[in-house]
Amino acid sequence: MNNAQLNELKQRYVAKGAASPATHFADHARNAEIWDADGKRFIDFAGGIGVLNIGHCHPKVVEAVKAQLDKVMHTCQTVMPYEGYVKVAEKLSQIAPVRGHAKVMLANSGAEALENAVKVARAATGKTNVICFDGGYHGRTFMTMAMNGKVNPYQADFGPMPGTVFRAPYPVPYHGVSEDEALRGLKMALRTDANPKDTAAIILEPVLGEGGFYPAPATFLKAIREICDEHGMLMIVDEVQSGFGRTGKMFAIEHSGVEPDIMTMAKSMADGMPISAVVGTDKHMDASGGNSLGGTYTGSPVSCAATLAVLEVFEQEGILEKSQALGDKLAKRFSSWQQQFDCIDNSRNMGAMAAFDVVSDKANHTPDAELAGALCKKAREKGLVLLSCGMYGNTIRFLMPVTIEDSVLEEGFGIIEECLKELVGHKAGATA
Structure with missing residues (x-):
């Protein structure tokens, strides 16, 4: 046609x-x-x-996908697991710069990864609130729409958003928000809206994606790490758009030397096949009960094969x-x-x-x-x-x-x- x-x-x-x-x-x-x-x-x-x-x-990814199609397309990994899922988890745990030993859950999209990151943070801390940033973009599900720092076109037509999501300024000096002002705004949010004893996590993109490709200064990221440690909150870094080599390192957070508690990733992870991941410190990732994380299609065999091929291409090329x-x-x-x-x-x-x-x-x-x-x-x-x-x-x-x-x-x-x-x-x- x-x-x-x-x-x-x-x-x-x-x-x-x-x-x-x-x-x-x-x-x-x-x-x-x-x-x-x-x-x-x-x-x-x-x-x-x-x-x-x-x-x-990419020829190597296409080859890997075709080979997997001849073996098995779907079982649901909670029904009968397969090698690709655990091999992807192993690889991601080795390359993701989170604190300590990492564990992994796979999902289908960036939004789904963020949803599960919040679930993990709540289970690990026993708290409910999350703090996000102006200009941030995290997805189109209801929780991630609430987390987005921009109303149109993501929220405008869909009624009330979930509560317990609070906002802080993102440092963009070009638009009049200095790093000091952003930190003051974050600390004020912790005093006026998001009580630290009820706040599970601070979630941010190390480089704003939909918000305009503004990188957060390393000093700002280090300050957030310190604030999270001070109040027993988790630092969640959204690398859905900035990850997998876009910034010259595998993940943008590596430019700062900061180690988050949890990372989310998707997009170039499988060169077009639908897959995402939540990677976090083992004690946090293991906080929720059995069968509390997952889904019918999460970490499909075909997408896992594509991801493993992508990681090989990174090493070889x-x-x-x-x-x-x-x-x-x-x-x-x-x-x-x-x-x-x-x-x-x-x-x-x-x-x-x-x-x-x-x-x-x-x-x-x-x-x-x-x-x-x-x-x-x-x-x-x-x-x-x-x-x-x-x-x-x-x-x-x-x-x-x-x-x-x-x-x-x-x-x-x-x-x-x-x-x-x-x-x-x-x-x-x-x-x-």
Whole structure:
């Protein structure tokens, strides 16, 4: 079927809240390129929202999935376990930088991992409250919607959110929130709303994902570790988007040297197959009773096979080094654009987790969500998949596979420059 036919079916049968606004339908893909149902080629700077750090259809992952399909597709690991689940748990316990000996539970999605992380924290501490941060994103289930630090589009239409979730400022100096102010806000929340004796955990992303790709300073993360220790709360780090090599290390928290009690991960964990994990200190992970964690499809044999293949690819192909090298290229190009175009500001990256802001006034950091949207739209028309994000909708984020070929990367850069020139022109006196 072609794009037009598929769009007609989408309009008739897919729920409005679940339907993509995109009108091109993916047919096949390879590494950082996608071809649609009409045969048009796109360069992918979105990576399925950070799911494809080692590229579309990596041959070793495809091979592992095909081999597993010939053996067993499903048993439900609580009914009859299988090797893949325990091997993934072993591998993750070895690489996740949590305190002490780690244990693992597998789930299906990032939101499900966060839900279970809260369950574990409550069971381990006997407390109920959780504290999250402005701009954070943790999922679309009810508990994770309550934990999100942004109302639209995640909460607006769905009525009251679960209670016992409290909010603190996230340090983004560019938007007027210093690290000191963020810590004061957190400590105030502990005094005014979330009594420490009732608070199970502080949950945060070491780099905001949907909130705009702002990394938390290492000193801020260390302060949260100290606050959790002082009050007997658990530190939960959400690495769903920042994990699996996006930042130049396997997990973004490693840049700080801080060891959390619990980590959640998903997205690029299995190169597109649905799987997530909660990894935590053994005494916390073992706090709840037998059969209290799990689900019918959690840690499916096929997804486990994909995860094990992904971990092999990381070891064999130097993915972390490639991520850092890609980040350097992005930072260099962003700096050039910031000089060329008045609308580009506040470029930043941690490894290949990179972004810049689109503004109408650099002096006042005035967000321009309309122009950011126009840039993404025009890029798509020219064959480049590009995403915006952020509290103000004006951040352009980059999540292309870290395995992207240099020629494809440069082609994508060229499309962005062409779009910017058409939309806003060059800064006076600047050269390309």
